Amino acid sequence: MAEMYPPHAALPADLQKMVLDTIEHQGQTQLRCKVPDHRSLLVDFRNQQGYDYLVDVTALDHLGKDTPERFEIVYVLRRLADPRHQFRLHAWLSESEPSLASVVDLWDSARWGERETHDMFGIVFDGNPDLRRLLMPEDYPAFPLLKDYPLTGREERRQFPRVVPRGDQMVEEEPTDYPTSIGRGMHTPEYDEEVRRDSKPRQ
């Protein structure tokens, strides 16, 4: 293993005060800070210290654990010139106000990570120009990676119309036991006309 380098050693003194603690484990370095401070730290790492690659943005949910805040936002930074220079910056984020400044202007790759973190945890990144759902349907009613969300969901997976045969064509029956439906964005009048035309019997 190469000699350890403290990623924050070259930080100006006022920024060093923002680093709450440093953990070295298995050759990996982790810095901690609070949320409004993460932005100035990341600006310095990007512009002054050459961390030109944001590997990932993600989040941790510490629901029910004895931590300063519920959420941790994790940034993984790397210098492409020397891949040994990689570390994580963890930023505490409070549950009462789950929003923080985006870093899309520093690294383009933050678009995807922030979008996915928003999709899974509902955390809002102020300044991200495209903060839509990434993996879940647009009208999904929950943020599934939150620890208070059940693994099997809240019956969203049963909320679809059923396609059943009626006479000589197939029709869609709305579910009676579950009131709402997900993924209905594609059910436009054009869609209904199209499937009505397509499901007619072969002549």
Next chain:
Amino acid sequence: MGLENLLSGEGFLTTTVNSIVNWGRKNALWPMPFGTACCAIEMMATFSGRYDISRFGAEVVRFSPRQADLLIVSGRISLKMMPVLQKIYRQMPEPKWVISMGACASCGGVFDTYTLIQGVDQFIPVDVYVPGCPPRPESLLDAVFEVQKLVGEETFDSGKHGS
């Protein structure tokens, strides 16, 4: 019956319209593959030379639902994919049949999670289920035979498939 004797030398055969239509249909199934996971790999093996589904007349794989009459759902169907599967099913012209291949398509398999449909038969009609995780190609061939049996039982007045 004297008619067969009379016609036998002339290249005729006597049958019912029902049987000859069903005979044609069941020996020329055109499958639409809806492969979303590892079952699709086994399905591809079934289509290819070693297992060779074309021996049973079902080799014309159509990637357009408008030209297919057998939907093979092979793999996990997620919450986001289910409306797509329903649309593709409804786009297939009647008469049509559905094979639910593998544990995930039939009941969700090991993925009892918020995003996975626990059996596509909740939302579209399924004719034949194939057990396995993933099923071997022989199992899929067996399911095709079962579909062929179902096709053979169709009658014009059944009304089930709008024929």
